[in-house]
Amino acid sequence: MTVRILPLPDTATPPAPDRGIGALTTDRGNLPLDSVGVHASITGLAAGVEVVQGFRNPFDVPLEATYIFPLPDRAAVTALRMEADDRVIEGTLKERGQARQDYDTAIAAGQRAAIAEEDRPDVFTMRVGNILPGERVTVRLTLNQPLPFETDASGSSATFRFPLVVAPRYIPGSPLDDERAGSGVADDTDAVPDASRISPPVLLPGFPNPVRLSITTDIDPAGLPITEVQSALHVVAEEGDGERTTVRLQPGERLDRDFILRLRYAPHESAALSLVPDESGDEGTFTLTVLPSGDARPAPRDVVLILDRSGSMQGWKMVAARRAAARIVDTLRTEDRFAVLSFDTVIERPRDLGPGLADGTDRNRFRAVEHLAALHARGGTEMLAPLDEGCALLADSARDRVLVLITDGQIGNEDQILAHLAPRLNGVRVHTVGIDRAVNAGFLNRLASIGQGRCELVESEDRLDEAMELIHHRIGAPLATNLTLRPDGLDIVPDSVAPSRLGALYPGVPLVIGGRFRGKASGALSVHGTSADGTAWEQHATATTTDDPAAASIWARAHLRDLEDRYTVGGSDDLERRIVDTSLRFGVLCRFTAFVAVDSRVVAEGKAPHRVVQPVETPEGWAAPRVTPAAFSPMFEAAPMGFDGAVQGAPPPAGAVHGAPPPAPAGPAAAMPGPAGAPPPPRAAMPGPVHGSIRPPAQTGYGAAPPAGPGPRARHGRRAQPPTFAQEITEALERLRNVPDDHDQRLQHLLSDVLPTLESLISRMEARKQKTTALTALRDDLRRLHPSSEPARVQELWARSLEVLTNEASGSSRRPFWKRTR
Template sequence: MKIETLSGEVEPVLDAGLGALRTERGNLPLESVDIRAAVTGLSARVTMTQGFQNPFDVPLEATYVFPLPDRAAVTGMRMEAADRIVEGVLKERGQAREDYATALAAGQRAALAEEERPDVFTMSVGNIPPGERVTVRLTLSQPLPYEDGEATLRFPLVVAPRYVPGTPLDGPPVGAGTQSDTDAVPDASRISPPVLLPGFPNPVRLSLSVDVDPAGLSLDGVRSSLHTVTTDGRTLRLEPGERLDRDFVLRLRYDAGASCAVSGETFTVTVLPPAGPAVPRPRDVVILLDRSGSMMGWKMVAARRAAARIVDTLRGGAEGGDRFAVLSFDHEIERALPGGLSAAADRARYRAVEHLARLEARGGTEMLRPLEEAVALLSDDGDRDRIIVLVTDGQVGNEDQILGRLSLDGIRVHTIGIDQAVNAGFLGRLAAAGAGRCELVESEDRLDEVMDHVHRRIATPAVTGVSLEMPSAVPGSQAPARPGDLFPGVPLVVRGRCTAPGPVTLRGVAADGSPWEQRLEPVATENPAATAIWARAHLRELEDRYSSGVAAAHPDVERIIDTSLRYGVLCRFTAFVAVDTRVVTDGAPAHKVIQPVESPAGWDTTLAANTLGAPAPAPGGYGAPPAAPGSYGPPPAPGQAAPAAPAPGAAPVPGSYGAPAPTGAPAPSGYGARPDAPGSYGPQPAPGYVAPPAPAAPPAGGAPGGPARGFVHARARMPRHEPARAVDTRSQVAEELRRLRAARPASEVERRQVLADLGSRLEVLVPGEFTELAAALRTCDDPAGPRGHALDELWDRTLSELAAYAEPSERKPFWHRRPR
């Protein structure tokens, strides 16, 4: 087969693809991933082994961004190379990174495992000598969620591209990924690995096996999301040939009941909802449907069906009936019905379903604003349940920003994740923050089953306001800290620490308003994973509090680090590091590679020309012609043909995968480097392809005549403020900060005037950035505004928030940064 280009035909080269450079030993550092899980009852112990090989003639540092189950506790790491075995040590993250860098500079082998998100991790393996193979083993423990009679083992296999909003930050990126760090996602470059072209001929070798021990429970059946699973007694294995491009999901049908299990000093309470029909209550329901570009294909069809099913279940009636709104969003928000909430009459529901049927996937996933709009629609209105149902794949990078800004007091949030590589960690965190449930749909075949579950979840809870009393419980150790509500078919699981076994009493309010109480006697068990699973759940709550800014930074960071090190469980503020004492190279590795990941299964891998007026992508962007070996770098200038591809085994050309950038030159915008050139997020043109001029940038706000409306994939660069503008606003805010620090009037009247004037300027200088602060500053114009201690607190708050915006956060390591 030949590739037709503007300059004629070019013979293709075997193994051409994203970052391809053929050598006798292969062309990518990650050689294999082996996952072995042992399920015991409602928990699992997993060993994940990653095999790296250096196919180059110089020492290599390989980086791999990979997912793990968001509830999993990573409790150990081991590095093996040649005849050496090195156990990893859990340390404070800054210290671990320093030890790793020092080892590499000294020519020693080393490995570093870090958490970027509850379900996204980075493995770095440095100073791999030419031709050598290094394996790194991670051990983890995870609970199996149990709902509607089934326990679920979900193991994600790929980090899907995520939409990154916000203004690019100044300074160097904190990672080697394809996205720029922004004020909304300060670590975007660490969660955006490059993506392989579809059909890349040498995928990573994947093996996966699961041993199932019901541990006394009645096991009535096993279902898997992958049809290639074979059974051998109670051992299940994937057949060879599967790729790392989707989640592996195993469902075990158990018959479980309420219990209080105590293992050592850790207790696990499982509470079942009471039987019997719930008394229906009137509901206000806002349905949010993600129609962004990453939802293209079967996901959009499933999302429309899911939202329509929810609309159909709403109860009409003039009095006591439901009210609802349907909002679809990408980088814009559209309402199915005008105004606020509409009564769930037949006509309104019909119009909403009509709106849903017309929706197609397009633009970027701006999720925060529609969630805030949904919250605003659900004002507290007496004795009505307030519910948000979000239907999405969850592929956003600003999870912490969203969770930090939402105020969900009294609003229940249910999430429906639709994807074969769904962002389950974020959707689970959002549902937990809203005391709701998270349901995941990996195929259209499972949609009807999930929607039956969702229908019961958005109905009236069986018990609300559940609290747990255990006299011997350690204060502050309970996870979740607020148990939430009981839904039909969904047991509530609460973990914590105790000084001794003791009875547990649970109290709440039943659906009919009567008091509800359940008492459980503890049962001693031997579960080695119990403490690690509790510690991970507790750490997740502390991390979420830190990310959202609920508590002061320093006390929470210290508590998080102490908990992580004490119980040996990895978190965002710690890291596992393994350093071999043997010197194997002359110094730091000469070549660095970030392992590209598979394109998630079911994702549309072509970007068609925009049918709504937005320009087509520039050559070298997502959707450009395939790359030739060694050509993943900046595209040729307009009118200039690309250089010919090197022969297999030849030395790589500068700027290509396999060769360092020329001294003093910017990093190439290809595999393993940060894409600095506009439009350079994907594969580059084939040799001989003449690049047409890049399309003109649209004016602020999008294409002429309105905001950008075209399909823009998570991997493509969305129109947003230029970095120069970000620098200007920061310098202006810095000047305001300097003035405020220079003169603090002694008179309260003068101070109130200074702050009030500043509030009006901030709204003009940085619209939307200091909304809450500006509102607080405006109260200084009110005669009844802040005085005394309250005025001092407002002055100090203003200094703090201006400094956080104006002064880059280089003083803090990236894992301490909060989104703005």
């Protein structure tokens, strides 16, 4: 077999690895993450992937490294392994709270440990603790993922997409007073209570390549007639023996864009039902694939097109988005009605088209295209309001209703948007078009799934024309709607089918359904629906038994994603328990579980390890972060510096609000010794901020307004922040514990310290709409306390105060961030 590898034309040469703006080096490197290796084995239409992350400690104190990184949103993470000092520790999947407790306990005890947590379907956090000075620790993650594929008259194509960087995301909402959920640079808000977990610091522009990246992909067609392999964004080399092909990434590439391979197949029939029994033989996993053919003339449609024009869309993305939107407008007919909404922090419409839906006449379509041509990127990404308005416009249930969102998806409040929209769609089909080289595929796929539509990802202008052909079919009439699944001789486990919403069937878009069955591995399945002309539609498939060890984990990930989306819309303890049980049973990571590996040997004693957050690349095609000259000053200069690299008291950089996006955020991370030739800092000194990463003035995302003034800065340069409610409660608890065991002193302290503290806390927490039940009950009892109260009553309230403040300080009265619903 001969396979042609088609790379893109050569792009600009990456920065020289030896030196760059802001580059400072040590004999042992400068950042904890020194290598990322991806090895994928593609068999047919599924891929098994091993991700290897190498961490090294360049300092003379034990280190805890935190790395916020992406994985494919449909991938099932099934194993973690930590390797250090010739020791191999297999990770265990546990309920998330227990895993975090086990990790923290191990770190406090001086043991090596690693923990992997899911914060979004495609954003994860790895923490590796007690890495000894000069030591290297390797963490391996094992994944299984399906390959999405399309089909047309000339054949089929499958896509292997592996993301390599978490792009900066817009964080709306008001900052929370609670303790931060993570180590990222964005503040947690009421709209994104875990913003600090999805906002890694960003490397300075020109910083030398800090991470060795290797990607190897072995391709086994498994009988499929593969004809071509195309690399979309990277230059690759290939080798093969006629049956299998190996694709390797060229050395020196940076982790700044998705790795994408497209596999082209000759025409073939893929409608099939495969059954994979469990080892026990009592149950198994089924996968039904239906490849539709034909076309249907659409009924009169109402189409709302929503275009993201926020700051992160600047450059080629804005050009591609305008072209995509204009192509969609051009497909409308006179009997269609439509609206075009463009948004950043405000919503704009084409002139003269009015507030409602306009007829799809030539004049109205011209006005819409004219409006699109004048758009440029600016401002923040306030996405909820235009989506809500778009749903409100699509109220006529007698017509085919379609909403199309064109965006890079770089927002943090995904759960808030999905929870708000899900009950409002009411038959509206939602299609998403993601335009970016580091796209937020997790959110766009979730939104399309809830809206029973499709998601199309565009990574370059070269890809746009091909993608628009697919999008044109998707916004047209579906071949069949109201799909249901009917088994024949196959006992399906109730509520196990994934996706739970079968949605509609579109030309060229395969329908892939997974689920669980009981008993004998035999039988058939039929998909029934209603065709575009109102007649019955049916597709039948007879089962064949196969041996696919990845089938169960791929199904479990899809099922868990469905359950998590249900939890987002209306969380319940029963649903949470079901998610945890499913995750643990099938060994697949989810938002309520975590993989943790703990070395039994104690290697570090004494101080807690120094914490470092690994900075990430600026995604290719994004504006480089803007920095002041002070950002490149040696660490120990007299001028005081903050984590943003700016001299204290300097005004915020220009361009923070409109036009180009403001500087990409960065945050607390590792320290650097001075430049080559400069005397090194004292080895006893605790490392400080990273040179080579940047943090802007306090803000909540691209396009957010800078603070009103520079404000005071705390020691080490971090902007001083008011204490959180949890910190205030902890301080009150410490004062309470330090009062001597004396009746008069305890009575005086309850009245003069605890009661006023509670009065202040409760009023501010209620203003933030935070729960204060236990604190309010204690305050009310303390209000009734007086100097003549019996000693027993004082002792009772003293004990009550200790208990309530302890519970509040430990957070036992607040739901963990991963259990919150928006």
